[in-house]
Amino acid sequence: MKKITTLLILAITLFTCNEDNTIISPKVNFTFNHHWNNAEINNDNLQTTTVTNANGEAINIDRFRYLTSRFELTNTNNETYTFDGYKFTDxxxxxxxxxxxxxxxxxxxxxxxxxxxxxxxxxxxxxAYPDLNTASWNWPEMLGGGYHFLQFDGMYNVDTTDASPFNFHNGTARVSEGVFEQNFAEIAFETPILINSDTVINIDMNIAELFTNPNIWDLNVLDTPLMPNYDAQKMMQQNIMSIFNLGEITQ
Structure with a gap:
């Protein structure tokens, strides 16, 4: 059975020592980097960069926010350390x-x-989470309640005279009235990470993959509203599985 050890107990009872018998308890931090294929997307160029999706639609991004949680590291002894809290990225x-x-x-x-x-x-x-409530991150009760996982808003076909808005929002999937399906995804990396001192784990997100793999997204068909659209929500979940890659590990 996998041993689950809380970090609070760990901080008190688990440690390693170097040759000088100094306690070594490395701390881990995570940094997310964002790209559209090879082009970096950040707070400086988020609303000024035009990108093209796999379906050939030119896009301007107005807003991109997402939620991640339950960060876990599992060692070669099959011991798992779960970090408290969640990460809300804007x-x-x-x-x-x-x-x-x-x-x-x-x-x-x-x-x-x-x-x-x-x-x-x-x-x-x-x-349940005051900071997410303040951020207007709630998912409508009629669609299952809880919270958004993603808000991705912008305009498409911006290189034409027929530019239109899209709202690519992801959360709980509504099957039918009063029937809902969990729609989160578990993101796992097989690449081993050696940690022997304070470490920064970089995680790269390729936003373009949301419209690419395995579902080529046609915004001319699926632009708004997508929140109550069960099929659209499940397609999003499938595409989300390919957006993250493990980046540089620095110590």
Whole structure:
């Protein structure tokens, strides 16, 4: 059975020592970097860059916000360390690109990383998080309640005279009236991560993949409203599985 160890207990009871018998409890921080294929997207150019999706539609981005949670590192002894908290990222605010969990010291070792896109069923509690409520991040009760996982808004066909808005919002999937399906995704990386001192784990997001793999997204068909559209929500979940890659590890 996988051993689950809380970081609070870990900070008190688990440690490694170097040759001088000095306690080593490396701390881990996460930084998210955002791209559209090879072009960096950040707070400086978010609303001024025109990109083209796999379906050939020219796009301007007005807003891009998303939620990740349940960050976990599992070592070669199959011991898993789960970090408290969640990460709410707004590409318009550079400070939100980083996630520094509290009580995050772990033993030196080799790990693999996993986290949740959005909230899982246990965490996705309607109205439970004041900061997300303030950010107008709530998912409508009639669609299952809880919170958004993604808000991606902009204009498409901006290179024509027929530019139109899109609202690519992801969250709980409504099957039918009063029937809902969890729609979060587990993002796991197989690449081993060696941690023997304070470490920054960079995670790269390719936003273009939201419209690419495995579903080529046609905004002329699926632009608004997508929140109550079950098929659109499940297609989003499928595409989300390919948007993240493990980036540089710095110590």
């Amino acid at each position: 590409l318009a605010i550079a400070d939100t690109y980083n996630f520094s969990p509290e009580n995050n010291a772990i033993p030196s070792g080799t790990y693999t990383l996993k986290f949740v896109w959005g909230f899982n069923e246990t965490d996705n509690i309607d109205g």
